Amino acid sequence: MPQTSTIHYEAASTLAVVVSSNEPLLLLSEDQKVVAASASFCRAFDIDPSTVTGRGLGEIGDGEWDMPRLASLLRATASGSARIEAYEIDLLRPSRKTRNLVVNARTLDDGDIDRIRLLLAVTDVTDARAETRLKDDLIRDKAILLQEVQHRVANSLQIIASVLMQSARRVQSDEARGHLHNAHHRVMSIAALQRQLSTSSGGRVELRAYFTQLCQSLGASMISDPDRLSIAVQVDDSVVEPDFSVSLGLIVTELVINALKHAFPDDRMGTIVIGYRSSGDDWTLSITDDGIGMPAGTDAPKAGLGTGIVEALARNLQGEIRLSDAGPGTAVTISHRQGAGLPTDVSKAA
Protein backbone atom coordinates (compact mmCIF):
# COMPACT_ATOMS: atom_id res chain seq x y z
CA MET A 1 0.00 0.00 0.00
CA PRO A 2 1.56 3.35 -0.95
CA GLN A 3 2.21 5.53 2.09
CA THR A 4 1.02 8.80 0.70
CA SER A 5 -2.45 7.45 0.09
CA THR A 6 -2.83 6.18 3.68
CA ILE A 7 -2.09 9.63 5.05
CA HIS A 8 -4.84 11.22 3.02
CA TYR A 9 -7.43 8.94 4.52
CA GLU A 10 -7.27 10.65 7.90
CA ALA A 11 -10.21 12.69 9.00
CA ALA A 12 -9.19 16.27 9.62
CA SER A 13 -10.75 16.14 13.07
CA THR A 14 -8.58 13.14 14.09
CA LEU A 15 -5.45 14.97 13.03
CA ALA A 16 -6.55 18.13 14.82
CA VAL A 17 -7.15 16.20 18.06
CA VAL A 18 -3.72 14.60 17.89
CA VAL A 19 -1.89 17.82 17.04
CA SER A 20 -3.55 19.79 19.82
CA SER A 21 -3.04 17.13 22.53
CA ASN A 22 -1.43 18.43 25.67
CA GLU A 23 0.21 15.09 26.26
CA PRO A 24 3.00 14.32 23.76
CA LEU A 25 1.25 12.09 21.25
CA LEU A 26 2.03 10.39 17.93
CA LEU A 27 -0.44 8.87 15.49
CA LEU A 28 1.35 6.15 13.53
CA SER A 29 0.45 3.97 10.63
CA GLU A 30 0.85 0.21 10.81
CA ASP A 31 4.35 0.47 9.30
CA GLN A 32 5.27 3.02 12.00
CA LYS A 33 5.20 6.15 9.87
CA VAL A 34 4.12 9.34 11.59
CA VAL A 35 0.62 10.35 10.50
CA ALA A 36 0.45 13.19 12.98
CA ALA A 37 2.50 14.45 15.92
CA SER A 38 1.20 16.68 18.65
CA ALA A 39 2.79 20.10 19.02
CA SER A 40 3.54 19.11 22.60
CA PHE A 41 5.56 16.11 21.37
CA CYS A 42 7.66 18.25 19.04
CA ARG A 43 8.20 20.81 21.79
CA ALA A 44 9.09 18.28 24.48
CA PHE A 45 11.59 16.39 22.34
CA ASP A 46 12.89 19.29 20.32
CA ILE A 47 11.76 18.16 16.88
CA ASP A 48 10.81 20.52 14.05
CA PRO A 49 7.04 19.90 13.47
CA SER A 50 7.34 20.47 9.74
CA THR A 51 9.75 17.54 9.33
CA VAL A 52 7.68 14.90 11.06
CA THR A 53 4.66 13.90 9.03
CA GLY A 54 5.13 10.97 6.71
CA ARG A 55 8.48 9.91 8.09
CA GLY A 56 9.25 6.70 9.87
CA LEU A 57 9.39 6.84 13.66
CA GLY A 58 13.06 5.87 13.49
CA GLU A 59 13.84 8.77 11.16
CA ILE A 60 12.42 11.75 13.01
CA GLY A 61 14.75 14.13 14.85
CA ASP A 62 18.28 12.81 14.65
CA GLY A 63 17.16 9.20 14.60
CA GLU A 64 17.01 8.96 18.38
CA TRP A 65 13.55 7.35 18.16
CA ASP A 66 15.02 4.42 16.29
CA MET A 67 14.68 2.07 19.22
CA PRO A 68 14.41 -1.65 18.32
CA ARG A 69 12.56 -2.49 21.58
CA LEU A 70 9.97 0.20 20.95
CA ALA A 71 9.56 -0.79 17.28
CA SER A 72 9.00 -4.42 18.17
CA LEU A 73 6.48 -3.49 20.88
CA LEU A 74 4.62 -1.31 18.39
CA ARG A 75 4.57 -4.18 15.89
CA ALA A 76 3.10 -6.43 18.54
CA THR A 77 0.53 -3.76 19.39
CA ALA A 78 -0.44 -3.34 15.72
CA SER A 79 -0.93 -7.08 15.32
CA GLY A 80 -3.19 -7.02 18.37
CA SER A 81 -1.01 -9.48 20.31
CA ALA A 82 0.10 -6.95 22.93
CA ARG A 83 -0.56 -3.56 24.31
CA ILE A 84 2.06 -1.18 25.59
CA GLU A 85 1.08 0.08 28.98
CA ALA A 86 3.41 2.30 30.95
CA TYR A 87 6.46 0.86 29.26
CA GLU A 88 9.63 2.54 30.48
CA ILE A 89 12.30 3.41 28.00
CA ASP A 90 15.27 5.80 27.93
CA LEU A 91 15.60 8.34 25.16
CA LEU A 92 19.30 8.65 24.32
CA ARG A 93 20.49 11.67 22.42
CA PRO A 94 24.12 12.52 21.69
CA SER A 95 25.50 15.30 23.93
CA ARG A 96 22.18 15.63 25.77
CA LYS A 97 20.94 14.18 28.96
CA THR A 98 19.12 10.88 28.79
CA ARG A 99 15.39 11.28 29.36
CA ASN A 100 13.32 8.66 31.16
CA LEU A 101 10.11 8.04 29.21
CA VAL A 102 6.94 6.20 29.98
CA VAL A 103 5.15 5.15 26.78
CA ASN A 104 1.64 3.90 26.22
CA ALA A 105 0.50 2.61 22.86
CA ARG A 106 -2.73 1.17 21.54
CA THR A 107 -4.46 0.76 18.24
CA LEU A 108 -6.95 3.46 17.43
CA ASP A 109 -10.41 1.97 17.34
CA ASP A 110 -12.17 4.03 14.65
CA GLY A 111 -14.30 1.27 13.14
CA ASP A 112 -12.00 0.78 10.16
CA ILE A 113 -10.50 -2.66 10.68
CA ASP A 114 -8.44 -2.77 7.47
CA ARG A 115 -6.47 0.30 8.23
CA ILE A 116 -4.55 0.13 11.48
CA ARG A 117 -3.58 3.26 13.33
CA LEU A 118 -1.37 3.35 16.39
CA LEU A 119 -1.67 5.98 19.07
CA LEU A 120 1.60 6.42 20.97
CA ALA A 121 1.60 8.59 24.07
CA VAL A 122 4.98 9.56 25.49
CA THR A 123 5.45 11.04 28.93
CA ASP A 124 8.80 12.43 30.02
CA VAL A 125 9.15 11.40 33.67
CA THR A 126 12.79 12.41 34.09
CA ASP A 127 12.05 15.41 36.27
CA ALA A 128 9.34 13.64 38.25
CA ARG A 129 11.70 10.70 38.87
CA ALA A 130 14.48 13.04 39.93
CA GLU A 131 12.08 14.77 42.29
CA THR A 132 10.95 11.47 43.77
CA ARG A 133 14.56 10.42 44.21
CA LEU A 134 15.35 13.71 45.88
CA LYS A 135 12.38 13.32 48.19
CA ASP A 136 13.40 9.76 49.06
CA ASP A 137 16.93 10.97 49.75
CA LEU A 138 15.60 13.74 51.98
CA ILE A 139 13.41 11.34 53.90
CA ARG A 140 16.33 8.98 54.36
CA ASP A 141 18.63 11.84 55.41
CA LYS A 142 16.05 13.02 57.89
CA ALA A 143 15.73 9.54 59.41
CA ILE A 144 19.51 9.25 59.69
CA LEU A 145 19.76 12.71 61.22
CA LEU A 146 17.01 11.91 63.71
CA GLN A 147 18.78 8.70 64.69
CA GLU A 148 22.02 10.61 65.08
CA VAL A 149 20.34 13.21 67.30
CA GLN A 150 18.72 10.51 69.42
CA HIS A 151 22.07 8.79 69.73
CA ARG A 152 23.71 12.01 70.81
CA VAL A 153 21.00 12.77 73.34
CA ALA A 154 21.37 9.27 74.80
CA ASN A 155 25.13 9.69 74.97
CA SER A 156 24.83 13.10 76.61
CA LEU A 157 22.44 11.73 79.20
CA GLN A 158 24.90 8.89 79.79
CA ILE A 159 27.67 11.41 80.43
CA ILE A 160 25.50 13.25 82.98
CA ALA A 161 24.43 9.98 84.61
CA SER A 162 28.05 8.76 84.76
CA VAL A 163 29.27 11.95 86.39
CA LEU A 164 26.46 11.95 88.95
CA MET A 165 27.11 8.31 89.89
CA GLN A 166 30.86 8.87 90.17
CA SER A 167 30.20 11.80 92.50
CA ALA A 168 27.72 9.75 94.49
CA ARG A 169 30.34 7.03 95.03
CA ARG A 170 32.91 9.56 96.23
CA VAL A 171 31.01 11.84 98.61
CA GLN A 172 31.24 11.08 102.32
CA SER A 173 27.91 12.45 103.48
CA ASP A 174 24.83 10.28 103.20
CA GLU A 175 22.67 13.32 102.58
CA ALA A 176 24.80 14.54 99.69
CA ARG A 177 24.83 11.03 98.26
CA GLY A 178 21.04 10.92 98.51
CA HIS A 179 20.74 14.17 96.60
CA LEU A 180 23.11 12.94 93.89
CA HIS A 181 21.14 9.72 93.58
CA ASN A 182 17.92 11.71 93.25
CA ALA A 183 19.47 13.85 90.55
CA HIS A 184 20.49 10.63 88.80
CA HIS A 185 16.93 9.29 89.01
CA ARG A 186 15.59 12.50 87.46
CA VAL A 187 18.04 12.19 84.58
CA MET A 188 17.03 8.56 84.08
CA SER A 189 13.37 9.61 84.08
CA ILE A 190 14.02 11.98 81.18
CA ALA A 191 16.07 9.25 79.48
CA ALA A 192 13.19 6.77 79.71
CA LEU A 193 10.99 9.30 77.93
CA GLN A 194 13.65 9.92 75.31
CA ARG A 195 13.83 6.19 74.62
CA GLN A 196 10.05 5.99 74.42
CA LEU A 197 9.97 8.87 71.92
CA SER A 198 12.69 7.33 69.76
CA THR A 199 10.61 4.20 69.27
CA SER A 200 7.25 5.91 68.85
CA SER A 201 5.89 7.28 65.64
CA GLY A 202 4.59 10.80 65.26
CA GLY A 203 6.23 12.00 68.47
CA ARG A 204 3.41 10.92 70.78
CA VAL A 205 4.04 8.96 73.92
CA GLU A 206 2.28 5.81 75.04
CA LEU A 207 2.03 6.38 78.76
CA ARG A 208 1.80 2.74 79.81
CA ALA A 209 5.03 1.80 78.00
CA TYR A 210 6.76 4.94 79.26
CA PHE A 211 5.73 4.47 82.90
CA THR A 212 6.66 0.79 82.73
CA GLN A 213 10.14 1.66 81.50
CA LEU A 214 10.44 4.46 84.03
CA CYS A 215 9.49 2.18 86.92
CA GLN A 216 11.85 -0.54 85.73
CA SER A 217 14.63 2.01 85.75
CA LEU A 218 13.69 3.36 89.20
CA GLY A 219 13.26 -0.17 90.56
CA ALA A 220 16.58 -1.35 89.15
CA SER A 221 18.47 1.43 90.92
CA MET A 222 16.47 1.77 94.14
CA ILE A 223 15.08 -1.65 94.99
CA SER A 224 17.72 -4.02 96.26
CA ASP A 225 15.29 -6.84 97.01
CA PRO A 226 12.62 -7.17 94.31
CA ASP A 227 10.85 -9.84 96.39
CA ARG A 228 10.24 -7.27 99.10
CA LEU A 229 9.28 -4.19 97.10
CA SER A 230 7.70 -3.87 93.71
CA ILE A 231 6.24 -1.20 91.46
CA ALA A 232 3.12 -1.94 89.41
CA VAL A 233 1.83 0.12 86.51
CA GLN A 234 -1.92 0.32 85.93
CA VAL A 235 -2.31 2.74 83.07
CA ASP A 236 -5.00 2.91 80.39
CA ASP A 237 -4.28 3.26 76.65
CA SER A 238 -3.60 7.00 76.84
CA VAL A 239 -1.25 8.45 74.26
CA VAL A 240 -0.11 12.00 75.05
CA GLU A 241 2.08 14.84 73.85
CA PRO A 242 5.77 14.67 74.84
CA ASP A 243 5.64 17.86 76.97
CA PHE A 244 2.78 16.50 78.99
CA SER A 245 4.51 13.16 79.46
CA VAL A 246 7.72 14.82 80.70
CA SER A 247 5.76 16.48 83.50
CA LEU A 248 3.87 13.30 84.38
CA GLY A 249 7.11 11.29 84.31
CA LEU A 250 8.88 13.68 86.65
CA ILE A 251 5.93 13.67 89.05
CA VAL A 252 5.92 9.86 89.05
CA THR A 253 9.71 9.82 89.58
CA GLU A 254 9.52 12.13 92.61
CA LEU A 255 6.58 10.35 94.22
CA VAL A 256 8.03 6.86 93.65
CA ILE A 257 11.41 7.93 95.06
CA ASN A 258 9.57 9.39 98.04
CA ALA A 259 7.51 6.27 98.64
CA LEU A 260 10.52 3.95 98.30
CA LYS A 261 12.45 6.06 100.79
CA HIS A 262 9.83 6.64 103.45
CA ALA A 263 6.91 4.23 103.17
CA PHE A 264 8.70 0.94 103.80
CA PRO A 265 11.08 1.21 106.76
CA ASP A 266 12.54 -1.81 108.58
CA ASP A 267 12.44 -4.14 105.55
CA ARG A 268 8.70 -3.84 105.32
CA MET A 269 7.24 -5.52 102.24
CA GLY A 270 5.08 -3.60 99.86
CA THR A 271 3.92 -2.44 96.46
CA ILE A 272 3.69 0.95 94.81
CA VAL A 273 1.04 1.31 92.14
CA ILE A 274 1.19 3.94 89.42
CA GLY A 275 -2.29 4.58 88.04
CA TYR A 276 -3.39 6.77 85.17
CA ARG A 277 -6.67 7.03 83.39
CA SER A 278 -8.20 9.65 81.19
CA SER A 279 -11.55 10.45 79.69
CA GLY A 280 -11.75 13.26 77.20
CA ASP A 281 -9.66 16.10 78.62
CA ASP A 282 -9.97 14.85 82.18
CA TRP A 283 -7.23 12.74 83.66
CA THR A 284 -6.14 11.29 86.97
CA LEU A 285 -2.65 10.23 87.97
CA SER A 286 -2.20 8.33 91.20
CA ILE A 287 0.75 6.93 93.10
CA THR A 288 -0.41 4.61 95.85
CA ASP A 289 1.69 2.65 98.31
CA ASP A 290 0.74 0.16 101.02
CA GLY A 291 3.43 1.35 103.40
CA ILE A 292 3.31 2.94 106.85
CA GLY A 293 1.36 6.02 105.82
CA MET A 294 2.29 9.69 106.05
CA PRO A 295 3.51 10.91 109.43
CA ALA A 296 1.53 13.93 110.59
CA GLY A 297 2.22 16.96 112.79
CA THR A 298 5.75 17.44 114.05
CA ASP A 299 6.85 14.10 112.59
CA ALA A 300 5.99 15.26 109.09
CA PRO A 301 9.16 15.63 107.05
CA LYS A 302 10.09 19.05 105.79
CA ALA A 303 9.04 19.57 102.20
CA GLY A 304 12.05 19.03 99.97
CA LEU A 305 12.89 19.70 96.37
CA GLY A 306 10.81 16.69 95.32
CA THR A 307 7.64 18.16 96.83
CA GLY A 308 8.38 21.48 95.17
CA ILE A 309 8.81 19.79 91.79
CA VAL A 310 5.55 17.85 92.14
CA GLU A 311 3.58 20.94 93.21
CA ALA A 312 4.96 23.12 90.45
CA LEU A 313 4.38 20.53 87.73
CA ALA A 314 0.87 19.72 88.96
CA ARG A 315 -0.01 23.41 88.99
CA ASN A 316 1.38 23.78 85.50
CA LEU A 317 -0.81 20.90 84.30
CA GLN A 318 -3.79 22.47 86.09
CA GLY A 319 -4.06 19.41 88.25
CA GLU A 320 -5.25 19.23 91.81
CA ILE A 321 -3.11 17.29 94.30
CA ARG A 322 -4.87 15.19 96.92
CA LEU A 323 -3.17 13.25 99.65
CA SER A 324 -5.19 10.48 101.22
CA ASP A 325 -4.88 7.54 103.54
CA ALA A 326 -4.90 4.35 101.48
CA GLY A 327 -5.34 2.23 104.62
CA PRO A 328 -2.62 1.00 104.82
CA GLY A 329 -0.35 3.41 103.09
CA THR A 330 -0.66 6.67 101.23
CA ALA A 331 -2.30 7.67 97.99
CA VAL A 332 -1.29 10.79 96.13
CA THR A 333 -3.78 11.70 93.42
CA ILE A 334 -3.36 14.45 90.88
CA SER A 335 -6.46 15.05 88.85
CA HIS A 336 -7.45 17.47 86.16
CA ARG A 337 -11.08 18.28 85.42
CA GLN A 338 -11.75 20.35 82.35
CA GLY A 339 -12.84 23.85 83.37
CA ALA A 340 -12.25 23.32 87.09
CA GLY A 341 -10.19 26.05 88.69
CA LEU A 342 -9.35 27.70 85.40
CA PRO A 343 -9.20 31.47 85.13
CA THR A 344 -11.99 31.26 82.56
CA ASP A 345 -14.29 30.00 85.29
CA VAL A 346 -15.79 33.41 86.09
CA SER A 347 -18.89 32.23 87.92
CA LYS A 348 -17.10 32.16 91.28
CA ALA A 349 -15.34 35.46 90.75
CA ALA A 350 -18.58 37.25 90.04
Add this chain to the structure above:
Amino acid sequence: MKKDKAVVLVVEDNTIIRMGAVDLVLAAGYEALEACDADEAIRILEARSDIDLVFTDVQMPGTMDGIKLSHYIRNRWPPVKLIVASGAAILEESSLPSGSRFFPKPYDEHAITDAMARLLASETPAGTAG
Protein backbone atom coordinates in the same frame (compact mmCIF):
# COMPACT_ATOMS: atom_id res chain seq x y z
CA MET B 1 44.03 -21.51 89.05
CA LYS B 2 41.41 -19.02 90.22
CA LYS B 3 42.29 -15.38 90.62
CA ASP B 4 40.65 -13.28 93.35
CA LYS B 5 39.18 -10.66 91.09
CA ALA B 6 37.44 -10.95 87.74
CA VAL B 7 38.96 -8.70 85.08
CA VAL B 8 36.65 -6.45 83.07
CA LEU B 9 37.73 -4.58 79.95
CA VAL B 10 35.79 -1.37 79.30
CA VAL B 11 35.71 -0.25 75.64
CA GLU B 12 34.30 3.26 75.18
CA ASP B 13 35.48 6.23 73.13
CA ASN B 14 33.91 8.91 75.31
CA THR B 15 36.35 9.75 78.10
CA ILE B 16 33.79 10.73 80.75
CA ILE B 17 31.58 7.71 80.09
CA ARG B 18 34.68 5.46 80.11
CA MET B 19 35.77 6.94 83.46
CA GLY B 20 32.30 6.32 84.83
CA ALA B 21 32.26 2.75 83.54
CA VAL B 22 35.72 2.01 85.00
CA ASP B 23 34.61 3.52 88.30
CA LEU B 24 31.51 1.35 88.26
CA VAL B 25 33.56 -1.79 87.56
CA LEU B 26 35.97 -0.97 90.39
CA ALA B 27 33.10 -0.20 92.78
CA ALA B 28 31.63 -3.61 91.94
CA GLY B 29 34.89 -5.18 93.11
CA TYR B 30 36.43 -6.17 89.78
CA GLU B 31 39.71 -5.24 88.18
CA ALA B 32 39.20 -2.74 85.35
CA LEU B 33 41.08 -2.30 82.09
CA GLU B 34 40.18 0.34 79.52
CA ALA B 35 40.34 0.82 75.77
CA CYS B 36 39.02 3.69 73.69
CA ASP B 37 38.26 1.66 70.56
CA ALA B 38 38.04 -1.89 69.20
CA ASP B 39 41.62 -1.99 67.95
CA GLU B 40 43.02 -1.09 71.35
CA ALA B 41 40.67 -3.60 72.96
CA ILE B 42 41.98 -6.37 70.70
CA ARG B 43 45.59 -5.44 71.49
CA ILE B 44 44.82 -5.70 75.21
CA LEU B 45 43.01 -9.02 74.74
CA GLU B 46 46.02 -10.35 72.80
CA ALA B 47 48.41 -9.21 75.51
CA ARG B 48 46.46 -10.53 78.49
CA SER B 49 44.86 -13.89 78.88
CA ASP B 50 43.00 -13.13 82.10
CA ILE B 51 40.14 -10.97 80.82
CA ASP B 52 36.77 -12.38 81.87
CA LEU B 53 34.32 -9.82 80.50
CA VAL B 54 34.25 -7.03 77.92
CA PHE B 55 31.84 -4.13 78.44
CA THR B 56 31.69 -2.23 75.15
CA ASP B 57 30.03 0.75 73.51
CA VAL B 58 28.68 0.28 69.97
CA GLN B 59 29.48 3.45 68.00
CA MET B 60 33.22 4.02 68.11
CA PRO B 61 35.81 5.30 65.67
CA GLY B 62 38.19 2.73 64.19
CA THR B 63 37.90 -0.41 62.13
CA MET B 64 35.13 -2.09 64.12
CA ASP B 65 32.08 -0.99 66.01
CA GLY B 66 31.07 -2.67 69.27
CA ILE B 67 28.84 -5.22 67.56
CA LYS B 68 31.59 -6.38 65.22
CA LEU B 69 34.01 -6.37 68.13
CA SER B 70 31.70 -8.56 70.20
CA HIS B 71 31.50 -11.15 67.39
CA TYR B 72 35.25 -10.99 66.87
CA ILE B 73 35.85 -11.60 70.58
CA ARG B 74 33.37 -14.47 70.70
CA ASN B 75 35.19 -16.15 67.77
CA ARG B 76 38.71 -15.60 69.03
CA TRP B 77 38.20 -15.77 72.77
CA PRO B 78 35.00 -17.76 73.26
CA PRO B 79 35.01 -17.77 77.08
CA VAL B 80 35.01 -13.96 77.37
CA LYS B 81 31.60 -12.65 78.48
CA LEU B 82 30.11 -9.67 76.65
CA ILE B 83 27.98 -6.68 77.60
CA VAL B 84 27.12 -4.14 74.91
CA ALA B 85 25.66 -0.66 75.53
CA SER B 86 24.54 1.86 72.94
CA GLY B 87 22.73 5.14 72.63
CA ALA B 88 21.48 4.12 69.20
CA ALA B 89 17.94 2.88 68.74
CA ILE B 90 16.95 -0.27 70.56
CA LEU B 91 19.18 -3.06 69.38
CA GLU B 92 18.09 -6.66 69.22
CA GLU B 93 20.13 -8.96 71.42
CA SER B 94 19.83 -11.40 68.51
CA SER B 95 22.32 -9.34 66.48
CA LEU B 96 24.91 -9.99 69.20
CA PRO B 97 26.77 -13.21 70.00
CA SER B 98 24.57 -15.59 71.97
CA GLY B 99 24.64 -15.09 75.70
CA SER B 100 25.75 -11.47 75.50
CA ARG B 101 23.66 -8.72 77.02
CA PHE B 102 22.55 -5.41 75.56
CA PHE B 103 21.67 -2.21 77.46
CA PRO B 104 20.46 1.05 75.95
CA LYS B 105 22.20 4.23 77.08
CA PRO B 106 21.93 5.80 79.52
CA TYR B 107 22.23 2.50 81.33
CA ASP B 108 21.37 1.93 84.91
CA GLU B 109 24.54 1.06 86.78
CA HIS B 110 22.86 -1.50 89.01
CA ALA B 111 21.52 -3.27 85.94
CA ILE B 112 25.05 -3.39 84.51
CA THR B 113 26.74 -4.68 87.68
CA ASP B 114 23.92 -7.17 88.11
CA ALA B 115 24.43 -8.44 84.54
CA MET B 116 28.20 -8.61 85.14
CA ALA B 117 27.73 -10.66 88.29
CA ARG B 118 25.36 -13.08 86.55
CA LEU B 119 27.55 -13.51 83.48
CA LEU B 120 30.69 -13.99 85.56
CA ALA B 121 28.96 -16.57 87.75
CA SER B 122 27.74 -18.60 84.77
CA GLU B 123 29.71 -21.42 83.17
CA THR B 124 31.37 -20.59 79.89
CA PRO B 125 30.37 -22.70 76.87
CA ALA B 126 34.02 -23.41 76.05
CA GLY B 127 34.97 -24.51 79.55
CA THR B 128 36.17 -22.35 82.42
CA ALA B 129 39.02 -20.03 81.72
CA GLY B 130 41.74 -18.81 84.06
